[in-house]
Amino acid sequence: MxxxxxxxxxxxxxxxxxxxxxxxxxxxxxxxxSILFSRKIEHMKKNPKVSLLFSNPEGSGVEKHVVLVQGVAKCDDSDLDHGWERYLPMWRKKEPYIDGFLAAREQFAWFWKRIVVEVEPKKILAWKNGDTAKPAEAINL
Incomplete structure (x- = not known):
């Protein structure tokens, strides 16, 4: 997902x-x-307010709800080569084929220099059954 x-x-x-x-x-x-696609990082450094929308759970086995998370992003570029590796076990669960790309890591070195972004949720909006025509349930954190 x-x-x-x-x-x-x-x-x-x-x-x-x-x-x-x-x-x-x-x-x-x-x-x-990846630092190759760093414009979003520059945006977050200027304005750390971000959102994560979960609107299409196809293939995930979860109900078809729509959830919007609004939060504040913090970018960590202190270890571009290895900082992201602590998330590799979760990445493998979601995309098992990632190991094939990792095998060619040296050939795509710049792609694997990655900035880690943590988002602290501040507000969650949820639409049960994905019905966005109805008001969302809101949770302020």
């Missing part, structure tokens, strides 16, 4: 599909970004 990750660039939303994980304590969402 992926999320639609939105950051803000000069007041305009910019959205990317991203694989997400949870941090070690399970209270924050985590995404990673």
């Amino acid at each position: 992926i999320c639609e990750f939105t950051s803000i660039d000069n007041g305009k939303p910019v959205t990317f599909p991203l694989l997400f994980f949870y941090n070690d304590d399970g209270h924050r969402f985590v995404v990673t970004s």
Whole structure:
């Protein structure tokens, strides 16, 4: 399952599909970004408000609810080569073929230099059964 990750660039939303994980304590969402695709990182450094939309659970085995998480992002670029590796076990569960790409890591060195982004949720909006025509249930954190 992926999320639609939105950051803000000069007041305009910019959205990317991203694989997400949870941090070690399970209270924050985590995404990673290659330094090759770092514009979203620059956006977050200027404005750390982001959102993660979960709207298409096809193939996940979960109910078809729509969930929007609004939060504050913190970018960690202190260890581009290995900082993201602590999320590799979760990545493997979601995308078992990742090991094939890792085998060619040296050939794609810049892709594997990754910034870790932790998102602390501040508000969650949920639409039961995916019915966005009805008001969302809101949880402020």
